[in-house]
Amino acid sequence: MRPPRRARSRALAAVLAALAGVVVLGVLVLVLVLGVPALAATPTPPPPSGPGSTTRSATVDPRAGRAAKDRLDDRRAAVPDDVSAWWLDPATHQTVVAVVGPASREARAFAADQDPTAVRLQPMSAPVRPLAGTPGPLVGGTAITTTGTRCSDGFSARRGATTYLLTAGHCTAEGRTWTGPDRRPIGTAVRTAYPGEDFGIVQVTDATAWRGSGRVQGGPTVAGDTAAPTGSQVCRSGSTSGYHCGVVTATDVTVNYGSGTVITGLTQTTVCAEPGDSGGPFVTPDSAQAQGTLSGGTGDCTLGGTTYFQPLGPVLDAMGLTLVTGD
Numbered sequence: 001m002r003p004p005r006r007a008r009s010r011a012l013a014a015v016l017a018a019l020a021g022v023v024v025l026g027v028l029v030l031v032l033v034l035g036v037p038a039l040a041a042t043p044t045p046p047p048p049s050g051p052g053s054t055t056r057s058a059t060v061d062p063r064a065g066r067a068a069k070d071r072l073d074d075r076r077a078a079v080p081d082d083v084s085a086w087w088l089d090p091a092t093h094q095t096v097v098a099v100v101g102p103a104s105r106e107a108r109a110f111a112a113d114q115d116p117t118a119v120r121l122q123p124m125s126a127p128v129r130p131l132a133g134t135p136g137p138l139v140g141g142t143a144i145t146t147t148g149t150r151c152s153d154g155f156s157a158r159r160g161a162t163t164y165l166l167t168a169g170h171c172t173a174e175g176r177t178w179t180g181p182d183r184r185p186i187g188t189a190v191r192t193a194y195p196g197e198d199f200g201i202v203q204v205t206d207a208t209a210w211r212g213s214g215r216v217q218g219g220p221t222v223a224g225d226t227a228a229p230t231g232s233q234v235c236r237s238g239s240t241s242g243y244h245c246g247v248v249t250a251t252d253v254t255v256n257y258g259s260g261t262v263i264t265g266l267t268q269t270t271v272c273a274e275p276g277d278s279g280g281p282f283v284t285p286d287s288a289q290a291q292g293t294l295s296g297g298t299g300d301c302t303l304g305g306t307t308y309f310q311p312l313g314p315v316l317d318a319m320g321l322t323l324v325t326g327d
Contacts, residue, residue: 052116053108057092060118065093068118072097072111080106084128089120098124136180137213137327138165138204140222140281141237144186146175152239152280153180154293155222156212156324157316163204163212164321167279168293168310169193172200181239184209191319195261198295198310200279201319212324216281218243220288225312225323228284228291234269235285236294236309238277241301245285246271255296255308263295266308272301282309290323 065088072086072095082104086097095118097111103121113119138156144167145151151171157164165178165186172178172189180186187205194200204210214222217237228234228248235245250268257263269282273294282291292309299305316323 051112051114053097053111053113053119053121054117055121057089057120058094058117059092060094060115062093064115064118065089065095068113068115069095071113072119075110078110080104080110081127083107083110084124086111092120094118094120096120096122098122100124100127135207135209135211136184137215138163138180138186138210139213139215139217140283141217141219141239141243143181143239143276144171144178144202144279145183146171146178149174150239150276151278152237152276152294154279154281155290155312156214157201157319157321158212158324159319159321163207163210163324164190165202165204166293166312166315166321167200167202168295169198169200170295171279172202178202180210186210195257195263197265197315198263199293199315201321213327214290214323214325215327216243216283219281219283220285221327222281222283222290222323222325223288224325225290225316226287227311227313228289233285234271234282234291236269236271236273236277236280236282236307238273238280238294240276241272241274244272244301246307249306251311253308257296263308263310265311265314266295267292267311269307269309270304271307272299272305273297273307274300 069088082100084098084100089096099107111119140153142153143150144153151167154166169192172192173194176189178186185206187203190203191201219235219237230248232248237243246269248269253266253268254264255266278294280294290312292311295308295310297305297307
């Protein structure tokens, strides 16, 4: 017995609907299956063109690395503060640019090269700095030398921005170029008064190594230049015998060193001294007043003796100099 026509129509519609669902599902599966390899096959976009740099180590043509470094050297006047150095890496031939901390925009711009793989940014922990020390103080009583002669530093003085070292004239008469205790150059003798007087002035030409100071080896730091009267205690510092004290016994003394060498206007003391102490400073120990520089004397610091110094005040006045005081 055949089912009624309406029932047959409903059954046929159900079958057709089921077949349509199968077709749709098949199409979706086909799209998904075919779509995966299609996405995977999409080519990677090329890197952006134009100048740049890299943080990766990669071997490049040596000529490319050298050309990149030359281009950096050409614009070195524009180097930012956080770029400390650049060099050729002998292993990869890249130009390495050392940057302190995170690379700033300015550092990246400076390192950007027309061949980005040839320049590699590399972090650096601290900036590079010159390792020269700060200028050392000129200390009264320390050794100063010229060819064949050792004397002692007396006092520091200034005229304008220029610093001078004061010592004995019979010392600067022996040579123009003077060095300090560690053989570092100090400068050139620009004035020698000897005989007649006994003072020498050395202009400090290496201001990166030396600065004026009121220090005295073994004694007080100079505070002024008030002259001490007869009977006052004074002390002297020298590169041979060190620091010794005594008393002023006379002023305005004329001394004959022989062979026609006569010095006037010296101050006489009971402080001892030895060869090499010439030019060293005399000071008052209590008030730290600069008195003068050692000219000569008798005896030594074992048996004692007499010494004579060139008073400082007249020299400063005559030469238009200002004494350096304090540290």
